[in-house]
Amino acid sequence: MDFIRNFPFFGIMLTMLAAIISLPMRGRAAKTISLTVFAIETLLAASVLIYTVHTGESFVYIMGHVGAPWGNELRAGVFEGLMAYFFSVVMLLSVSGGLKHLRLDIEESKRNFYFVMTDLLMGALLALIYTNDIFTAYVFIEISTIAACGILMIREIGRTTLAALRYMVFSLLGSGLFLIGIVLMYDLTGHLLMENMRLSVELLVLSGQFRIPLTVAISLMTLGMAIKSGLFPFHFWVPDTYGYSTPASGSILSGLVSKGYILILIKIYCRVIGWENLVQIGVTDILFVFGLAGMIVGSISAIHQNDIRRMVAFSSAAQIGYIYMGIGLGTQAGLAAACFHVLCHAVTKPLLFISASGLADASGGSKLFRDLQGSAYRNRWAGIAFTAGAFSMVGMPMFSGFISKLLFATAAVQVSVARMLPTLIVLAISTVLNAVYFLRTVIRIYTPAEQEIQGSMRIKWTQQRSYILVLLVFIALNLILGLFSQYIADAIQLGLSMFS
Amino acid sequence: MKKTTKTISNKTRSRVTAYLHAWLFGEEDIYEDVFNREERPLVKARRAMDDPHLDQFNPRDAFEMRAFQRAYNIAGIVVCVVMIVAMLVTVSWLPRMGAYYNPNNNEVSERYIEKGMEETGAVNIVAGMILDYRAFDTFGESCVLFSAVCCVFILLKNASSGAAAAAEEDDRIYEPKNDVILQRIATVLVPFIMLFGIYIMFNGHLSAGGGFAGGAVLGAGMILYLLAFGFEKTSRFLNEKVVNAIVCTSLTFYCLAKSYSFYTGANGLHSIISKGTPGDLISAGLILPLNIAVGFVVACTMYSFYAVFRKGGM
Numbered sequence: 125m126d127f128i129r130n131f132p133f134f135g136i137m138l139t140m141l142a143a144i145i146s147l148p149m150r151g152r153a154a155k156t157i158s159l160t161v162f163a164i165e166t167l168l169a170a171s172v173l174i175y176t177v178h179t180g181e182s183f184v185y186i187m188g189h190v191g192a193p194w195g196n197e198l199r200a201g202v203f204e205g206l207m208a209y210f211f212s213v214v215m216l217l218s219v220s221g222g223l224k225h226l227r228l229d230i231e232e233s234k235r236n237f238y239f240v241m242t243d244l245l246m247g248a249l250l251a252l253i254y255t256n257d258i259f260t261a262y263v264f265i266e267i268s269t270i271a272a273c274g275i276l277m278i279r280e281i282g283r284t285t286l287a288a289l290r291y292m293v294f295s296l297l298g299s300g301l302f303l304i305g306i307v308l309m310y311d312l313t314g315h316l317l318m319e320n321m322r323l324s325v326e327l328l329v330l331s332g333q334f335r336i337p338l339t340v341a342i343s344l345m346t347l348g349m350a351i352k353s354g355l356f357p358f359h360f361w362v363p364d365t366y367g368y369s370t371p372a373s374g375s376i377l378s379g380l381v382s383k384g385y386i387l388i389l390i391k392i393y394c395r396v397i398g399w400e401n402l403v404q405i406g407v408t409d410i411l412f413v414f415g416l417a418g419m420i421v422g423s424i425s426a427i428h429q430n431d432i433r434r435m436v437a438f439s440s441a442a443q444i445g446y447i448y449m450g451i452g453l454g455t456q457a458g459l460a461a462a463c464f465h466v467l468c469h470a471v472t473k474p475l476l477f478i479s480a481s482g483l484a485d486a487s488g489g490s491k492l493f494r495d496l497q498g499s500a501y502r503n504r505w506a507g508i509a510f511t512a513g514a515f516s517m518v519g520m521p522m523f524s525g526f527i528s529k530l531l532f533a534t535a536a537v538q539v540s541v542a543r544m545l546p547t548l549i550v551l552a553i554s555t556v557l558n559a560v561y562f563l564r565t566v567i568r569i570y571t572p573a574e575q576e577i578q579g580s581m582r583i584k585w586t587q588q589r590s591y592i593l594v595l596l597v598f599i600a601l602n603l604i605l606g607l608f609s610q611y612i613a614d615a616i617q618l619g620l621s622m623f624s
Numbered sequence: 625m626k627k628t629t630k631t632i633s634n635k636t637r638s639r640v641t642a643y644l645h646a647w648l649f650g651e652e653d654i655y656e657d658v659f660n661r662e663e664r665p666l667v668k669a670r671r672a673m674d675d676p677h678l679d680q681f682n683p684r685d686a687f688e689m690r691a692f693q694r695a696y697n698i699a700g701i702v703v704c705v706v707m708i709v710a711m712l713v714t715v716s717w718l719p720r721m722g723a724y725y726n727p728n729n730n731e732v733s734e735r736y737i738e739k740g741m742e743e744t745g746a747v748n749i750v751a752g753m754i755l756d757y758r759a760f761d762t763f764g765e766s767c768v769l770f771s772a773v774c775c776v777f778i779l780l781k782n783a784s785s786g787a788a789a790a791a792e793e794d795d796r797i798y799e800p801k802n803d804v805i806l807q808r809i810a811t812v813l814v815p816f817i818m819l820f821g822i823y824i825m826f827n828g829h830l831s832a833g834g835g836f837a838g839g840a841v842l843g844a845g846m847i848l849y850l851l852a853f854g855f856e857k858t859s860r861f862l863n864e865k866v867v868n869a870i871v872c873t874s875l876t877f878y879c880l881a882k883s884y885s886f887y888t889g890a891n892g893l894h895s896i897i898s899k900g901t902p903g904d905l906i907s908a909g910l911i912l913p914l915n916i917a918v919g920f921v922v923a924c925t926m927y928s929f930y931a932v933f934r935k936g937g938m
Contacts, residue, residue: 125891133890137883140767144875147774148868187760189889190743193732196760237778244771251764263764267771274775285779304711311718314727324727340714 128175131168132200132254143243151235158239162216173205182622193317199256203619221478221594222372229279229370241274249384259316269295275373287364294361302348308341318395349389353382356418359441366437371481375474378440394623403454412452416550418445423557436476443469461531463616468524475598476513482506488579498573503583509595514562524605745899745908746829755911782936810852817845825919829908835915839922846927864938874917
């Protein structure tokens with residue numbers, strides 16, 4: 125067996141070990157360990173990606189001396205490698221871009237806990253990406269739920285505690301529904317390993333047995349993950365959770381954690397239920413409708429905000445709508461577009477959150493638009509980065525958002541007229557709405573300030589070198605996704621074809 | 625009269641500007657000054673300038689809010705009833721419990737039952753399943769406990785020791801300190817409880833029990849001791865550093881030991897861990913040490929939950 129096949133397992137165990145040994149450490153040591161582990165994980169995931177592209181097939185890794193279906197199993201293909209690579213890069217960049225605010229927002233004695241939580245989150249996300257066993261997925265969903273609440277409430281102002289409470293209620297509801305779905309599926313198929321479940325599901329569908337419980341199980345799993353990732357109408361926890369947490373947490377939660385849940389859902393759809401059965405049951409129709417509604421409602425709510433962080437947060441709700449709309453198209457092309465948008469949003473949203481925090485720093489810490497006027501002159505690099513992120517979300521050519529919108533539109537043209545028309549119309553409306561609120565913000569931060577705001581100051585590049593580096597890498601990732609999209613889209617196609 | 629016309633014309637004009645204003649500035653967030661302690665004085669002053677009547681009006685008393693609250697309650701009940709009915713209908717369609725043709729009577733459970741002892745060395749098949757066949761899941765579960773402890777610390781830990789002492793003092797106002805009856809009973813009971821917990825932990829691979837159950841009993845014993853004798857006594861052998869060290873060591877051991885076993889298993893290498901004779905106390909390979917590690921994690925989790933909830937520290 126090639127040594128590279130151990131890498132998914134190494135990645136998960138390394139991040140979990142880093143979390144455990146960070147507990148008795150001081151904040152600074154824990155930070156070093158975290159960033160090192162994320163960097164190592166980036167390399168490991170890149171090797172897995174290159175290896176699987178090279179061999180052209182996926183591989184399974186037995187966790188223990190007894191193989192599946194008795195023991196646990198990991199599985200890695202091009203899709204898993206690609207997602208793990210981007211997730212670890214974004215994790216590394218989000219944490220290092222938010223370091224300054226971590227010092228300000230988190231009490232000295234609790235700083236190590238923040239890195240314990242981010243390590244746990246990274247481990248849980250990797251396990252969600254790589255697992256081939258549906259119960260392992262549930263266990264790591266639990267870890268990511270708890271750790272996500274942790275990184276949210278560690279900034280101890282009243283509003284984050286409230287947001288954490290609401291997030292926890294929604295999140296636990298989602299986990300509970302997902303668990304009931306898993307229990308029903310186990311009862312019907314007798315397996316927890318994805319391949320064996322798939323075989324049993326095929327038999328059940330052919331024989332027509334247990335139709336109702338099967339439908340309920342699939343719906344419950346979908347509902348649970350939709351609640352946890354913030355699909356309309358379950359997006360009410362989104363603005364406070366992303367808007368008031370410390371910038372690094374906002375980036376991680378919106379960029380990665382909600383995407384982890386979507387990825388495991390896609391995996392279940394493709395590898396457990398089977399795409400044709402899913403379309404036949406009609407889950408995709410429901411996801412399609414709510415995805416479209418989310419695209420509009422999220423954007424309209426974003427227009428109403430007076431606070432830059434809450435605006436970006438509501439825009440996340442709209443982007444989650446895009447992803448579910450892509451899944452709801454019910455075709456492989458739609459699914460591939462949704463996967464591309466997962467990546468696009470994962471690299472763009474953290475960029476927006478982190479650059480918005482830089483703009484706020486230059487405006488006396490205020491996140492209100494009226495105080496942010498002219499902030500792009502006070503902190504030039506943050507202004508440029510925010511503009512780049514906004515262009516990507518609006519869908520300007522060259523940036524990643526353009527490609528994902530193009531892929532969605534291309535996928536929509538290939539389906540029936542009943543789906544094509546709503547998709548294209550809503551896509552157009554949503555793009556206009558995106559432009560309304562993102563370009564308004566860009567215009568505003570580049571309008572010279574009429575009066576001096578208390579506490580505002582000019583931040584020079586010498587004061588924030590590492591921060592600027594993070595922003596530049598984020599912009600570069602965005603451009604890479606936008607300019608070399610063909611390779612990424614091909615890799616996603618290849619990865620999805622390895623699923624079945 | 626003149627004044628009214630002026631207000632009206634002002635109103636129409638202000639509506640246009642208000643839309644422009646809303647586009648440029650966004651609308652006010654109604655919760656802003658209710659929850660956000662940091663910005664409160666500033667926001668309040670700003671609002672008071674805009675609207676002098678603000679203080680007399682609570683948004684919760686508005687008709688819309690009350691109507692919304694009522695509709696919300698009704699919708700909540702409807703959703704719950706629908707879910708309950710849906711779940712009951714689903715359960716009635718499931719395969720019959722315990723029937724021989726059930727899908728989960730398959731090769732998976734067959735091998736656990738028939739070959740479990742031979743392959744894992746554990747007489748208790750459940751221990752063999754959770755700590756050998758599916759040890760990765762159990763590692764995840766232990767990390768769930770670990771992350772829960774960290775979250776409780778984040779939420780409740782006091783920054784200064786003075787605050788911790790004050791919380792402890794405040795907590796004991798209505799409770800007698802050093803209650804004699806409690807102390808005498810605890811003196812008799814605690815050793816037996818602890819011993820029983822350790823017995824469950826160490827016999828996890830031989831009989832019913834294991835790390836989770838034994839750890840819970842051990843933790844309960846420690847909490848009883850704390851209740852009877854207070855933090856002064858317990859903090860001599862159990863303070864935050866010790867608890868952290870125990871949790872950290874146990875989980876690190878779990879992680880490294882199991883990583884070794886996963887690595888050798890997956891790569892088809894020879895493992896130095898022997899299964900021993902099933903039935904012996906020292907047998908079943910890694911299951912016994914892993915049970916002990918899990919037990920320590922569970923006990924420390926319970927104890928630190930209690931301590932942190934009570935006075936925000938240990």
